[in-house]
Amino acid sequence: MPSSFLALTSFKDKxxxxxxxxxxxxxxxxxENSAPLQESSxxxxxxxxxxxxxxxxxxxxxxxxxxxxxxxxxxxxxFISQSSRDLASLPPLDASxxxxxxxxIRTQGNKDVxxxxxxxxxxxxxxxxxxxxxxxxESSTGVLASEDHNKKTNWQEWADDxxxxxDPDWSKILDNTNVLNPRVEVPKxxxxxxxxxxxxxxxxxxxxxxxxxxxxxxxxxPPTKPRMRWTPELHxxxxxxxxxxxxxxxxxxxxxxxxxxxxxxxxxHVKSHLQKYRTARYMPETSEGxxxxxxxxxxxxxxxxxxxxxxxxxxxxxxxxxxxxxHEQLEIQRNLQLRIEEQGRYLQMMFEKQKxxxxxxxxxxxxxSDDLLAPLPGSKHPPCNNGKSDSEALEQDHSRTGIGPGNAxxxxxxxxxxxxxxxxxxxxxxxxxxxxGFSVSKRARTEK
Amino acid sequence: xxFGKRLKQQIEESLPAWRDKFLSYxxxxxxxxxxxxxxxxxxxxxxDAEAEFVHLxxxxxxxxxxxxxxxxxxxxxxxxxxxxxxxxVIETWxxxxxxxxxxxxxxxxxxxxxxxVNFHGEMVLLVNYSNINYTGxxxxxxxxxxxxxxxxxxxxxxxxxxxxxxxxxxxxKLVKECENIIDExxxxxxxxxxxxxxxxxxxxxxxxxxxxxxxxxxxxxxxxIRRGSSTYGxxxxxxxxxxxxxxxxxxxxxxPIPIV
Numbered sequence: 001m002p003s004s005f006l007a008l009t010s011f012k013d014k015x016x017x018x019x020x021x022x023x024x025x026x027x028x029x030x031x032e033n034s035a036p037l038q039e040s041s042x043x044x045x046x047x048x049x050x051x052x053x054x055x056x057x058x059x060x061x062x063x064x065x066x067x068x069x070x071x072x073x074x075x076x077x078x079f080i081s082q083s084s085r086d087l088a089s090l091p092p093l094d095a096s097x098x099x100x101x102x103x104x105i106r107t108q109g110n111k112d113v114x115x116x117x118x119x120x121x122x123x124x125x126x127x128x129x130x131x132x133x134x135x136x137x138e139s140s141t142g143v144l145a146s147e148d149h150n151k152k153t154n155w156q157e158w159a160d161d162x163x164x165x166x167d168p169d170w171s172k173i174l175d176n177t178n179v180l181n182p183r184v185e186v187p188k189x190x191x192x193x194x195x196x197x198x199x200x201x202x203x204x205x206x207x208x209x210x211x212x213x214x215x216x217x218x219x220x221x222p223p224t225k226p227r228m229r230w231t232p233e234l235h236x237x238x239x240x241x242x243x244x245x246x247x248x249x250x251x252x253x254x255x256x257x258x259x260x261x262x263x264x265x266x267x268x269h270v271k272s273h274l275q276k277y278r279t280a281r282y283m284p285e286t287s288e289g290x291x292x293x294x295x296x297x298x299x300x301x302x303x304x305x306x307x308x309x310x311x312x313x314x315x316x317x318x319x320x321x322x323x324x325x326x327h328e329q330l331e332i333q334r335n336l337q338l339r340i341e342e343q344g345r346y347l348q349m350m351f352e353k354q355k356x357x358x359x360x361x362x363x364x365x366x367x368x369s370d371d372l373l374a375p376l377p378g379s380k381h382p383p384c385n386n387g388k389s390d391s392e393a394l395e396q397d398h399s400r401t402g403i404g405p406g407n408a409x410x411x412x413x414x415x416x417x418x419x420x421x422x423x424x425x426x427x428x429x430x431x432x433x434x435x436x437g438f439s440v441s442k443r444a445r446t447e448k
Numbered sequence: 449x450x451f452g453k454r455l456k457q458q459i460e461e462s463l464p465a466w467r468d469k470f471l472s473y474x475x476x477x478x479x480x481x482x483x484x485x486x487x488x489x490x491x492x493x494x495x496d497a498e499a500e501f502v503h504l505x506x507x508x509x510x511x512x513x514x515x516x517x518x519x520x521x522x523x524x525x526x527x528x529x530x531x532x533x534x535x536x537v538i539e540t541w542x543x544x545x546x547x548x549x550x551x552x553x554x555x556x557x558x559x560x561x562x563x564x565v566n567f568h569g570e571m572v573l574l575v576n577y578s579n580i581n582y583t584g585x586x587x588x589x590x591x592x593x594x595x596x597x598x599x600x601x602x603x604x605x606x607x608x609x610x611x612x613x614x615x616x617x618x619x620x621k622l623v624k625e626c627e628n629i630i631d632e633x634x635x636x637x638x639x640x641x642x643x644x645x646x647x648x649x650x651x652x653x654x655x656x657x658x659x660x661x662x663x664x665x666x667x668x669x670x671x672x673i674r675r676g677s678s679t680y681g682x683x684x685x686x687x688x689x690x691x692x693x694x695x696x697x698x699x700x701x702x703x704p705i706p707i708v
Contacts, residue, residue, distance in 0.1 A: 229520070
């Protein structure tokens with residue numbers, strides 16, 4: 001699949017030349033694309049079911065904006081989209097992690113540094129954690145470390161190889177794509193959301209001046225109990241207020257709310273948070289919540305401990321190692337999932353654009369595309385707009401405002417051959433939409 | 449069906465309070481089958497069915513979001529409290545504390561170690577919760593598109609990617625901070641490698657219920673799910689690379705429900 005490969009490597013090229021800007025633009029792009037998609041798809045749900053409670057579960061504009069940094073965060077350096085088949089043959093994407101993950105597992109820290117209370121105190125005093133050098137003694141960790149390192153170098157080499165295979169025209173196309181992305185503004189259907197949004201947006205700014213862009217809510221159906229997403233910073237502000245008011249027993253929700261002075265924070269939020277806090281304070285040995293949670297392996301291990309002569313500490317260490325592994329794997333998986341979706345989205349867009357170009361040119365596609373564009377028997381999608389999902393309609397919008405006639409010439413050659421390849425790649429995802437003006441309603445679908 | 453089985457296993461092994469918070473994968477699959485079999489009827493019926501499907505999915509997403517954020521809030525509080533607790537213990541019973549007592553200190557530290565490790569485990573399990581539900585959603589959407597010829601998957605999954613329950617950055621950050629605390633709180637010991645490995649193998653035989661078991665189950669499930677599906681495509685995840693796979697598999701020795 002040469003052309004698709006080129007398409008994908010151009011992402012890398014774009015990224016490697018200006019990593020930060022790519023992150024930003026790609027992140028923003030995801031936001032821009034997804035916001036209209038979400039909002040437009042609110043309409044049919046509301047229409048057919050007449051139920052406005054659907055809308056809250058879908059992220060809206062403001063949430064998009066505040067979620068932006070998270071998308072950025074997951075776009076790590078060495079971002080390369082590849083077909084998953086290729087991915088399978090590669091070492092896992094360790095190098096694509098954020099640095100902190102890497103440092104934890106790979107740092108062969110000062111092993112000879114003994115456990116010092118001073119360091120512990122210092123550590124505790126820091127509000128935001130600056131990781132002290134790790135004292136990983138486990139041999140298993142050592143094994144992990146070396147393996148990870150090998151994978152990292154392999155990955156980097158492979159990535160570097162890709163950089164050299166760059167098709168500049170594709171980057172131009174991508175540039176155009178980014179620039180010409182329409183932003184379809186759909187008025188928010190639910191008044192509740194729009195009421196809540198601007199308030200919560202402020203949350204980020206008030207506490208401490210440093211805001212975590214994490215503090216956006218996801219509104220649930222009943223507007224009387226909006227869900228608040230707490231952050232460590234917000235919690236710090238909460239603690240300050242509580243302490244000023246004389247401790248968790250004496251402080252009242254009203255007083256806390258007033259002291260915190262965070263816009264959008266309601267007394268319900270404070271109340272429930274205070275309750276959680278009180279529970280956590282006065283049940284430190286058992287857990288917060290059911291005691292069932294605390295049926296841990298350690299307790300079992302303790303009893304059998306005597307027979308097998310294993311230190312509890314060792315058992316705990318083992319547990320931590322396994323937990324760390326799970327966490328690492330989860331991060332890898334999540335990154336993969338994000339990339340897969342992003343790749344799918346890009347391909348879909350490119351394909352739509354190409355289709356648009358061909359339509360504009362009066363339907364003179366290459367023979368390869370022709371086969372794929374031939375109407376399939378029993379085509380399921382009705383031409384009328386009622387049946388179409390709004391996402392399809394939106395993709396048409398994308399195509400419409402996509403590549404103008406000026407660009408058609410340059411990319412047509414590549415695109416035509418690219419279309420057939422992309423068709424195969426998109427599998428069940430690929431569709432061809434016609435605006436109602438065209439006589440034939442075509443739909444191409446490749447089976448696996 | 450493989451994913452469904454895996455999910456069910458994980459749910460069974462999960463913490464009790466979590467068990468009804470997972471994706472209702474089986475039910476959704478049934479619905480998809482119903483929709484696809486009733487396809488032959490009116491076009492308008494299809495749009496209606498899709499709306500119903502979307503409605504259910506949104507309900508599931510709401511469920512995830514609510515649960516996830518509640519847990520996250522708890523974790524934030526507990527994380528801070530653990531730090532305070534450590535500080536208190538040091539300041540009270542530590543060598544330089546107000547009433548230094550090595551026995552008390554050791555005792556309290558042991559408790560703290562246990563609590564921290566379990567806390568770490570719980571947080572990781574929440575990340576796992578988020579991921580497995582996302583995976584389930586992606587699969588169900590894929591099934592839907594495949595069976596009904598719909599175009600639901602791509603745009604819908606984009607929305608899902610921005611849901612609070614999927615954005616696990618904060619919890620991951622807390623996990624890493626916790627790991628640092630663990631490193632501080634666990635003494636450095638000078639055992640040689642062989643001994644450590646031997647002890648670990650013995651520890652394997654007593655792997656018990658609760659968080660540890662759930663973690664092991666989650667890891668192995670993940671590996672299995674990604675082993676290579678029958679419908680491998682461009683939106684599938686590649687097989688997982690789990691370095692200590694054998695070791696982790698052996699943790700299941702006493703498991704009544706082997707996950708192999």
